[in-house]
Amino acid sequence: MMSETILDEAIAWHLAGETATMDWDGFTRWLERDDDHRRQYEAIAQTDAMLIRHRDTLARQAAVRARRRQGGWLAAAFAASAAAAALVLVVTGQGGEQTFATQGQGREVALADGSTITLAPHSRLTLADAQGSRIDLSGGAYFAVRHHPGRTMAIHAGALTVADIGTRFDIQSDGGSTRIAVAEGLVEVRSPELERAVPLSHGRALLFEDSAGQARISAVGPDDVGSWRKGELSYTEAELTLVALDLARYGGRGLDVPDDMKGRRFSGTLVVGNGHYPAQDLARLMGLALVRGAGRDRLVRASVGR
Numbered sequence: 001m002m003s004e005t006i007l008d009e010a011i012a013w014h015l016a017g018e019t020a021t022m023d024w025d026g027f028t029r030w031l032e033r034d035d036d037h038r039r040q041y042e043a044i045a046q047t048d049a050m051l052i053r054h055r056d057t058l059a060r061q062a063a064v065r066a067r068r069r070q071g072g073w074l075a076a077a078f079a080a081s082a083a084a085a086a087l088v089l090v091v092t093g094q095g096g097e098q099t100f101a102t103q104g105q106g107r108e109v110a111l112a113d114g115s116t117i118t119l120a121p122h123s124r125l126t127l128a129d130a131q132g133s134r135i136d137l138s139g140g141a142y143f144a145v146r147h148h149p150g151r152t153m154a155i156h157a158g159a160l161t162v163a164d165i166g167t168r169f170d171i172q173s174d175g176g177s178t179r180i181a182v183a184e185g186l187v188e189v190r191s192p193e194l195e196r197a198v199p200l201s202h203g204r205a206l207l208f209e210d211s212a213g214q215a216r217i218s219a220v221g222p223d224d225v226g227s228w229r230k231g232e233l234s235y236t237e238a239e240l241t242l243v244a245l246d247l248a249r250y251g252g253r254g255l256d257v258p259d260d261m262k263g264r265r266f267s268g269t270l271v272v273g274n275g276h277y278p279a280q281d282l283a284r285l286m287g288l289a290l291v292r293g294a295g296r297d298r299l300v301r302a303s304v305g306r
Contacts, residue, residue: 045114254296
């Protein structure tokens with residue numbers, strides 16, 4: 001018979017996993033206490049995933065009922081809700097390898113165990129299976145991974161492999177560099193180019209450049225990890241070339257940096273979306289000028305003019 005106490009606890013842990021204050025050690029102890037805890041938690045996670053999977057169908061049905069009852073404006077609201085739900089893709093236990101690719105808009109991928117991956121615009125993600133035991137990433141993604149004893153997720157991005165057992169972190173891989181920032185928990189970074197595995201805990205970021213074959217670790221504010229999801233790009237002493245790569249992905253236009261400026265560094269926050277043109281803000285903050293082109297822009301010294 002189902003224990004209501006265990007069921008309530010499983011629901012509470014499932015909801016807590018979506019917050020920044022999740023007690024992962026306490027959750028692990030609770031989960032490993034007995035098999036009933038594990039079964040109840042997995043049942044809650046699977047039910048949640050099933051509801052997400054069928055949100056678009058439920059929204060369409062609600063739109064039909066609303067249209068019959070109250071007319072067009074409410075039906076339109078439900079239709080908009082259905083369109084938003086379509087941006088969430090649920091990976092079930094059926095089938096083998098699956099690939100997801102985005103263009104100008106990101107989307108969320110929900111794994112069978114309740115973990116989620118927010119895939120950035122202009123990015124590509126390949127899953128070997130529904131549990132995400134092996135993932136290949138090109139571009140950007142924010143990971144919110146639930147802890148399951150004995151399960152390790154391996155994410156291949158650029159020259160790096162990121163091993164995770166339950167945490168929240170962001171990966172950006174493009175143009176010969178890979179960046180990893182951890183908002184919560186701990187990941188392990190490996191590469192044939194590194195002498196040993198590098199543990200990366202919350203509040204820390206790692207930059208690996210293929211040409212140098214070296215990893216550089218720095219501090220990062222947990223709230224800044226994956227800030228692109230709320231329309232912000234935050235940097236601390238970031239190379240201008242990396243900022244330009246981000247603006248191409250999140251700002252929608254390519255940005256060229258002259259060779260003599262590639263070593264310059266930028267600290268600050270750029271706003272993307274909602275009509276903002278972040279490359280113009282970047283040029284202004286760095287005392288540079290921006291020359292607009294057909295699909296691509298370039299930074300120049302202010303004395304050059306437009």
